[in-house]
Amino acid sequence: MTFYDKLNTAWQKNNSLLCVGLDPEVSKFPKHIQKLDNCIFEFNKQIIDATAEFACSFKPQFAHYAAVGAEDQLQQTIAYIKKNYPDLIVILDSKRGDIGSTAKMYAQESFERYSADAVTVNPYLGKDSLDPFLEYKDKGTIVLCRTSNASAKDFQDIKADGKTVYEKVAEEAVSSWNYNQNVLLVIGATYPEELGKIRKIAPQIPFLVPGIGAQGGDVQAVLKAGLDTNKCGLLINSSRGIIYASNGEDFADVARSEAKKLCEQINQFRN
Numbered sequence: 580m581t582f583y584d585k586l587n588t589a590w591q592k593n594n595s596l597l598c599v600g601l602d603p604e605v606s607k608f609p610k611h612i613q614k615l616d617n618c619i620f621e622f623n624k625q626i627i628d629a630t631a632e633f634a635c636s637f638k639p640q641f642a643h644y645a646a647v648g649a650e651d652q653l654q655q656t657i658a659y660i661k662k663n664y665p666d667l668i669v670i671l672d673s674k675r676g677d678i679g680s681t682a683k684m685y686a687q688e689s690f691e692r693y694s695a696d697a698v699t700v701n702p703y704l705g706k707d708s709l710d711p712f713l714e715y716k717d718k719g720t721i722v723l724c725r726t727s728n729a730s731a732k733d734f735q736d737i738k739a740d741g742k743t744v745y746e747k748v749a750e751e752a753v754s755s756w757n758y759n760q761n762v763l764l765v766i767g768a769t770y771p772e773e774l775g776k777i778r779k780i781a782p783q784i785p786f787l788v789p790g791i792g793a794q795g796g797d798v799q800a801v802l803k804a805g806l807d808t809n810k811c812g813l814l815i816n817s818s819r820g821i822i823y824a825s826n827g828e829d830f831a832d833v834a835r836s837e838a839k840k841l842c843e844q845i846n847q848f849r850n
Protein backbone atom coordinates (compact mmCIF):
# COMPACT_ATOMS: atom_id res chain seq x y z
CA MET A 580 0.00 0.00 0.00
CA THR A 581 1.46 3.39 -0.99
CA PHE A 582 1.03 6.41 1.24
CA TYR A 583 -1.48 7.89 -1.20
CA ASP A 584 -3.55 4.66 -0.98
CA LYS A 585 -3.54 5.03 2.79
CA LEU A 586 -4.60 8.64 2.51
CA ASN A 587 -7.47 7.71 0.20
CA THR A 588 -8.66 5.13 2.72
CA ALA A 589 -8.50 7.77 5.47
CA TRP A 590 -10.50 10.31 3.44
CA GLN A 591 -13.14 7.72 2.63
CA LYS A 592 -13.41 6.24 6.12
CA ASN A 593 -15.55 9.08 7.53
CA ASN A 594 -16.06 11.02 4.30
CA SER A 595 -13.96 13.74 5.89
CA LEU A 596 -11.06 16.04 4.96
CA LEU A 597 -10.69 17.25 8.55
CA CYS A 598 -7.38 16.94 10.38
CA VAL A 599 -7.66 17.52 14.13
CA GLY A 600 -4.54 19.15 15.56
CA LEU A 601 -3.35 17.88 18.94
CA ASP A 602 -1.45 20.88 20.34
CA PRO A 603 -1.62 20.37 24.11
CA GLU A 604 -1.05 23.24 26.54
CA VAL A 605 -1.75 22.11 30.06
CA SER A 606 -2.80 25.58 31.26
CA LYS A 607 -5.65 25.51 28.73
CA PHE A 608 -6.97 22.13 29.89
CA PRO A 609 -10.08 21.84 32.07
CA LYS A 610 -9.12 21.86 35.75
CA HIS A 611 -10.22 18.25 36.35
CA ILE A 612 -7.89 17.06 33.56
CA GLN A 613 -4.94 19.15 34.76
CA LYS A 614 -5.01 17.22 38.03
CA LEU A 615 -4.51 13.82 36.37
CA ASP A 616 -1.18 12.04 36.04
CA ASN A 617 -0.27 11.86 32.37
CA CYS A 618 -2.77 14.68 31.78
CA ILE A 619 -1.64 15.37 28.19
CA PHE A 620 -2.38 11.83 27.11
CA GLU A 621 -5.66 11.80 29.08
CA PHE A 622 -6.73 15.05 27.40
CA ASN A 623 -5.75 13.79 23.95
CA LYS A 624 -7.51 10.48 24.45
CA GLN A 625 -10.82 12.19 25.17
CA ILE A 626 -10.39 14.58 22.23
CA ILE A 627 -9.47 11.71 19.90
CA ASP A 628 -12.44 9.56 20.93
CA ALA A 629 -14.81 12.51 20.64
CA THR A 630 -13.65 13.70 17.19
CA ALA A 631 -12.35 10.62 15.33
CA GLU A 632 -15.72 9.99 13.71
CA PHE A 633 -15.45 13.28 11.81
CA ALA A 634 -11.76 13.22 10.95
CA CYS A 635 -9.38 11.71 8.40
CA SER A 636 -6.28 12.55 10.39
CA PHE A 637 -4.76 13.72 13.68
CA LYS A 638 -1.74 16.01 13.82
CA PRO A 639 0.20 16.14 17.09
CA GLN A 640 2.54 19.16 17.08
CA PHE A 641 5.91 18.05 18.41
CA ALA A 642 7.02 21.21 20.30
CA HIS A 643 3.90 21.08 22.43
CA TYR A 644 5.18 17.77 23.87
CA ALA A 645 8.94 18.28 23.79
CA ALA A 646 8.75 21.70 25.51
CA VAL A 647 7.44 20.05 28.66
CA GLY A 648 9.36 16.76 28.41
CA ALA A 649 6.23 14.84 27.40
CA GLU A 650 7.59 12.83 24.47
CA ASP A 651 6.38 9.68 26.22
CA GLN A 652 2.82 11.02 26.10
CA LEU A 653 3.29 11.87 22.42
CA GLN A 654 4.29 8.27 21.84
CA GLN A 655 1.27 7.05 23.83
CA THR A 656 -1.03 9.36 21.86
CA ILE A 657 0.18 8.09 18.50
CA ALA A 658 -0.01 4.46 19.64
CA TYR A 659 -3.56 5.05 20.90
CA ILE A 660 -4.72 6.47 17.56
CA LYS A 661 -3.08 3.68 15.58
CA LYS A 662 -4.61 0.98 17.77
CA ASN A 663 -8.14 2.40 17.92
CA TYR A 664 -8.46 4.24 14.62
CA PRO A 665 -6.07 2.39 12.31
CA ASP A 666 -7.54 3.85 9.12
CA LEU A 667 -6.80 7.43 10.11
CA ILE A 668 -3.50 9.16 9.33
CA VAL A 669 -1.19 10.37 12.10
CA ILE A 670 0.90 13.37 11.07
CA LEU A 671 3.82 14.18 13.32
CA ASP A 672 4.23 17.93 12.92
CA SER A 673 7.89 18.50 13.72
CA LYS A 674 8.99 20.51 10.64
CA ARG A 675 12.35 18.77 10.43
CA GLY A 676 15.14 19.79 8.03
CA ASP A 677 18.90 19.18 8.19
CA ILE A 678 21.81 17.75 6.21
CA GLY A 679 21.31 14.19 4.96
CA SER A 680 23.07 12.31 7.75
CA THR A 681 21.03 14.12 10.41
CA ALA A 682 17.84 14.03 8.35
CA LYS A 683 18.21 10.26 8.35
CA MET A 684 17.96 10.34 12.15
CA TYR A 685 14.93 12.63 12.03
CA ALA A 686 13.23 10.27 9.57
CA GLN A 687 13.99 7.36 11.88
CA GLU A 688 12.62 9.36 14.82
CA SER A 689 9.38 10.17 12.98
CA PHE A 690 8.65 6.84 11.38
CA GLU A 691 10.29 4.30 13.69
CA ARG A 692 10.42 5.83 17.17
CA TYR A 693 7.00 7.50 16.92
CA SER A 694 5.51 5.33 14.13
CA ALA A 695 3.86 8.36 12.55
CA ASP A 696 2.31 7.90 9.11
CA ALA A 697 3.64 11.25 7.91
CA VAL A 698 5.88 14.09 9.06
CA THR A 699 6.17 17.79 8.23
CA VAL A 700 9.55 18.89 6.87
CA ASN A 701 11.22 22.15 5.90
CA PRO A 702 12.70 22.15 2.35
CA TYR A 703 15.21 24.96 2.99
CA LEU A 704 18.20 22.60 2.73
CA GLY A 705 17.09 21.08 -0.58
CA LYS A 706 16.53 17.62 -2.00
CA ASP A 707 19.27 15.67 -0.20
CA SER A 708 17.76 16.78 3.13
CA LEU A 709 14.37 15.37 2.06
CA ASP A 710 15.55 12.06 0.56
CA PRO A 711 15.91 10.22 3.90
CA PHE A 712 12.19 10.90 4.51
CA LEU A 713 11.08 10.24 0.93
CA GLU A 714 12.80 6.86 0.91
CA TYR A 715 10.24 5.57 3.43
CA LYS A 716 7.90 4.62 0.58
CA ASP A 717 4.76 3.99 2.63
CA LYS A 718 5.16 7.14 4.76
CA GLY A 719 4.15 10.69 3.88
CA THR A 720 6.59 13.60 3.66
CA ILE A 721 4.73 16.88 4.03
CA VAL A 722 6.85 19.76 2.75
CA LEU A 723 6.34 23.38 3.83
CA CYS A 724 5.42 25.36 0.73
CA ARG A 725 3.48 28.55 1.58
CA THR A 726 2.92 28.75 5.33
CA SER A 727 -0.03 30.35 7.13
CA ASN A 728 1.80 33.02 9.14
CA ALA A 729 2.02 36.75 8.35
CA SER A 730 5.78 36.64 7.71
CA ALA A 731 5.52 33.73 5.27
CA LYS A 732 6.10 36.25 2.49
CA ASP A 733 9.55 37.29 3.82
CA PHE A 734 11.32 34.41 2.07
CA GLN A 735 8.64 32.29 0.41
CA ASP A 736 7.54 35.10 -1.94
CA ILE A 737 11.04 36.03 -3.09
CA LYS A 738 11.35 35.58 -6.85
CA ALA A 739 14.12 33.79 -8.69
CA ASP A 740 13.93 33.29 -12.48
CA GLY A 741 10.48 34.91 -12.38
CA LYS A 742 9.07 32.40 -9.90
CA THR A 743 8.46 32.68 -6.18
CA VAL A 744 10.28 30.33 -3.85
CA TYR A 745 6.98 28.66 -2.93
CA GLU A 746 6.21 28.06 -6.63
CA LYS A 747 9.67 26.49 -7.02
CA VAL A 748 8.99 24.25 -4.02
CA ALA A 749 5.73 23.09 -5.61
CA GLU A 750 7.47 22.49 -8.95
CA GLU A 751 10.23 20.45 -7.33
CA ALA A 752 7.63 18.42 -5.45
CA VAL A 753 6.03 17.47 -8.76
CA SER A 754 9.14 16.96 -10.87
CA SER A 755 11.78 15.62 -8.52
CA TRP A 756 10.67 14.68 -4.99
CA ASN A 757 7.57 12.56 -5.60
CA TYR A 758 9.38 9.45 -6.90
CA ASN A 759 7.56 7.30 -4.33
CA GLN A 760 4.19 9.06 -4.59
CA ASN A 761 4.39 10.12 -0.96
CA VAL A 762 4.86 13.90 -1.06
CA LEU A 763 2.36 16.43 0.28
CA LEU A 764 2.64 20.21 0.54
CA VAL A 765 1.73 22.57 3.39
CA ILE A 766 -0.20 25.65 2.31
CA GLY A 767 -1.84 27.98 4.82
CA ALA A 768 -5.61 28.40 4.75
CA THR A 769 -4.96 32.10 5.26
CA TYR A 770 -3.64 32.41 1.67
CA PRO A 771 -6.30 31.05 -0.72
CA GLU A 772 -4.86 32.92 -3.71
CA GLU A 773 -1.48 31.24 -3.30
CA LEU A 774 -3.28 27.95 -2.66
CA GLY A 775 -4.99 28.27 -6.05
CA LYS A 776 -1.68 28.98 -7.80
CA ILE A 777 -0.05 25.97 -6.18
CA ARG A 778 -3.00 23.71 -7.10
CA LYS A 779 -2.36 24.62 -10.77
CA ILE A 780 1.32 23.69 -10.44
CA ALA A 781 0.64 20.49 -8.48
CA PRO A 782 -2.80 19.22 -9.54
CA GLN A 783 -2.36 15.77 -8.02
CA ILE A 784 -0.43 16.44 -4.84
CA PRO A 785 -2.38 16.38 -1.56
CA PHE A 786 -2.14 19.52 0.58
CA LEU A 787 -2.10 19.93 4.34
CA VAL A 788 -3.94 23.18 4.98
CA PRO A 789 -3.62 24.62 8.50
CA GLY A 790 -5.03 28.00 9.51
CA ILE A 791 -8.75 27.32 9.84
CA GLY A 792 -10.29 28.30 13.17
CA ALA A 793 -7.91 30.21 15.45
CA GLN A 794 -5.99 31.77 12.50
CA GLY A 795 -9.17 32.82 10.70
CA GLY A 796 -8.82 31.00 7.35
CA ASP A 797 -11.96 30.83 5.22
CA VAL A 798 -13.24 27.30 4.57
CA GLN A 799 -15.11 28.12 1.38
CA ALA A 800 -12.15 29.97 -0.15
CA VAL A 801 -9.82 27.08 0.73
CA LEU A 802 -12.06 24.53 -0.95
CA LYS A 803 -12.65 26.66 -4.02
CA ALA A 804 -8.92 27.13 -4.54
CA GLY A 805 -7.54 23.85 -3.25
CA LEU A 806 -9.75 20.90 -4.16
CA ASP A 807 -8.37 18.56 -6.79
CA THR A 808 -10.38 17.25 -9.74
CA ASN A 809 -11.84 14.48 -7.52
CA LYS A 810 -13.13 17.13 -5.07
CA CYS A 811 -10.60 15.84 -2.61
CA GLY A 812 -6.83 16.28 -2.11
CA LEU A 813 -6.91 18.30 1.12
CA LEU A 814 -6.25 17.70 4.81
CA ILE A 815 -7.75 20.75 6.48
CA ASN A 816 -6.36 21.26 9.96
CA SER A 817 -7.84 22.98 12.96
CA SER A 818 -6.18 22.66 16.36
CA ARG A 819 -7.15 25.29 18.97
CA GLY A 820 -10.55 25.91 17.38
CA ILE A 821 -11.53 22.33 18.22
CA ILE A 822 -9.54 21.20 21.23
CA TYR A 823 -10.00 24.40 23.27
CA ALA A 824 -13.55 25.20 22.18
CA SER A 825 -14.48 24.67 25.84
CA ASN A 826 -12.32 24.38 28.95
CA GLY A 827 -15.15 23.07 31.07
CA GLU A 828 -16.12 19.51 31.95
CA ASP A 829 -17.91 19.35 28.59
CA PHE A 830 -14.68 19.97 26.60
CA ALA A 831 -14.80 16.66 24.71
CA ASP A 832 -18.49 17.07 23.78
CA VAL A 833 -17.88 20.60 22.56
CA ALA A 834 -14.81 19.47 20.60
CA ARG A 835 -16.97 16.79 19.00
CA SER A 836 -19.60 19.36 17.98
CA GLU A 837 -16.93 21.65 16.52
CA ALA A 838 -15.32 18.79 14.58
CA LYS A 839 -18.70 17.67 13.25
CA LYS A 840 -19.61 21.21 12.25
CA LEU A 841 -16.31 21.79 10.45
CA CYS A 842 -16.40 18.41 8.70
CA GLU A 843 -19.92 19.14 7.46
CA GLN A 844 -19.05 22.67 6.43
CA ILE A 845 -16.11 21.35 4.40
CA ASN A 846 -18.26 18.71 2.72
CA GLN A 847 -20.95 21.22 1.88
CA PHE A 848 -18.44 23.09 -0.31
CA ARG A 849 -17.23 19.88 -1.99
CA ASN A 850 -20.54 19.33 -3.72
Ligand code: OMP
Nearest residue numbers: 640672699726727767789793794817818819
Ligand atom coordinates in the same frame (compact mmCIF):
# COMPACT_ATOMS: atom_id res chain seq x y z
P1 OMP B 1 -4.37 26.32 15.05
O1 OMP B 1 -4.07 27.69 14.56
O2 OMP B 1 -4.59 26.26 16.53
O3 OMP B 1 -5.49 25.67 14.28
O4 OMP B 1 -3.06 25.44 14.84
C1 OMP B 1 -2.42 25.32 13.60
C2 OMP B 1 -1.41 24.20 13.65
O5 OMP B 1 -0.86 24.03 12.35
C3 OMP B 1 -0.23 24.45 14.59
O6 OMP B 1 0.16 23.20 15.11
C4 OMP B 1 0.85 24.99 13.67
O7 OMP B 1 2.15 24.66 14.14
C5 OMP B 1 0.55 24.25 12.36
N1 OMP B 1 0.89 24.99 11.10
C6 OMP B 1 0.45 26.28 10.91
O8 OMP B 1 -0.31 26.83 11.71
N2 OMP B 1 0.85 26.96 9.79
C7 OMP B 1 1.64 26.41 8.84
O9 OMP B 1 1.93 27.05 7.84
C8 OMP B 1 2.06 25.08 9.00
C9 OMP B 1 1.63 24.36 10.09
C10 OMP B 1 1.88 22.91 10.06
O10 OMP B 1 2.85 22.50 9.40
O11 OMP B 1 1.10 22.13 10.56
